[in-house]
Amino acid sequence: MSTASIELVFQALADPTRRLMVERLSRGPATVSDLAEPFAISLSAVVQHLNFLEASGLVHTQKVGRVRTCRIKPAALRGAEQWFAARRTSWERRLDRLADYLAETGDPARKGNA
Amino acid sequence: MSTASIELVFQALADPTRRLMVERLSRGPATVSDLAEPFAISLSAVVQHLNFLEASGLVHTQKVGRVRTCRIKPAALRGAEQWFAARRTSWERRLDRLADYLAETGDPARKGNA
DNA sequence: GTGATACTTAAGTGGCGCCTTCACTATGTC
């Protein structure tokens, strides 16, 4: 996942309305009106959020007749999830190096504990 | 991870400066000045970002003398990662149900009722 | 003590983000 994309994904999810829309869509496809229903905002505002979600790559939409059906794109979610995994492994590797260092230098505190 | 917390985490990561600070800290602890070094903004701005990161739970800081040392809090990263995992399983469960439904009613090799 | 370093806090500014309304198009129903 590109830097620009992860940027947009986090920006998209930073807004509570958009995050709830993603949660809704992860349970299955929905129309624009379906998505709008739980919110006390104008349909226009919902469409703007939807456009943002589509630009971020989190959501794909398809218009048939006058109805626009929205679905999540699991790949985008997976990409964001992997960003966290990368941070975690970076952190874990550092701990490993630290452990190696302590083992090599014969850290007394480490030897003393069991 | 609470709703309020995931909110703050995504808001924190939506800003490129803060995201880079998190990436830096996932490679090991740093002082405020260390964190500020790559950025062409005032130290004051960096501290404001840092306060946000601390409020979001992503980062912990500790002041010794006049130096403030910053570390990531892996639990917060893990919590955010799990938000994505939950969406994914929600999506996968739906696919499973769909498969079951097709097996029962739509599959040419269906058995039993109709 | 003096001076330097490492932040810290407060106040102010500019821009962007979320929302609204209103006018509009396109499609489906009768």
Place this chain on the structure above:
DNA sequence: GACATAGTGAAGGCGCCACTTAAGTATCAC
């Protein structure tokens, strides 16, 4: 054709957010 439904697009308001500068505090070195 007439009406309803589903969504679109533009223009504007208002608040928040990232940033600045400037002044201040606390610690360290001498």
